[in-house]
Amino acid sequence: MISMKGLLLILIGLGEGIVVGTALIAFLLVLDVIPRVIRFSDGCREQIIIYQWLIILGVFIAINLQLYDVRLPQFYFLNYILVIVCGLVFGIFIGLLAGALTEVLKVLPVLSRRLKMEEEMKILLVIIILGKTIGSLIYWLLPQIWI
Template sequence: MPRFAGKTHTAGHIFFYEEMVVIGAIFGTIFSVFYPFFQFYKWIGNSPVWETVYIILGQLFLCLYGFFAGIFVGCLALAIAEMLNSIPIFARRTKFRHGIGVVILFMALGKSVGSFIYFLKQLFVCGGM
């Protein structure tokens, strides 16, 4: 967060950024855990007018969500690139001379195996074992 605030020259708003991240995490958790309570179409009814409104609002929400999800993925890619840039610095400070490539390779393999297990066992369906 501080790095992005520094890049955009908005360091005075860093507490606002951090508060928005926390609020987003809280609302995301509430909406994903208590999702039956946020199915508003069941409260109002299934009239054709409300169905059209929900379709339009759903498309607008998906556009907005896609925009912010893209920003998140971009930030995540930058964070991973930043971590990879810090590995040679760490190796230099700890006098770790040989095998940096092997360490990076095994980090990537660990991520790949973890993703493979995640999708093979379909952990995304139930959220756990």
């Protein structure tokens, strides 16, 4: 039998999930983040289904990692490699997302025109993405810097 407190917690959790899911979908649809990431990463129409499945798979994995207590086996070398790979993948994602959002806001074209750097636009984007990736790796791999 579920108590009133348990029922209230279930309803609050369900409401929070709906709000977060709605915000994510609004973010992806209203700002056209996915098409912009595809265009930014030089993706073609044949690869769109791959992007869609990767997004669905990523959400599914994240939900399962939140719901279940997943622990890695204590193979220390394997864990270090996994942390490096995850940091690299997260950094790439953040870099692509930052690039897509920057394109949405049309900041870089205005900046490149004002600085007279129209030809170096791709180099500027690559530098921004690498900076975000390297910054993420430093943040996650060297935590003693931030303590």
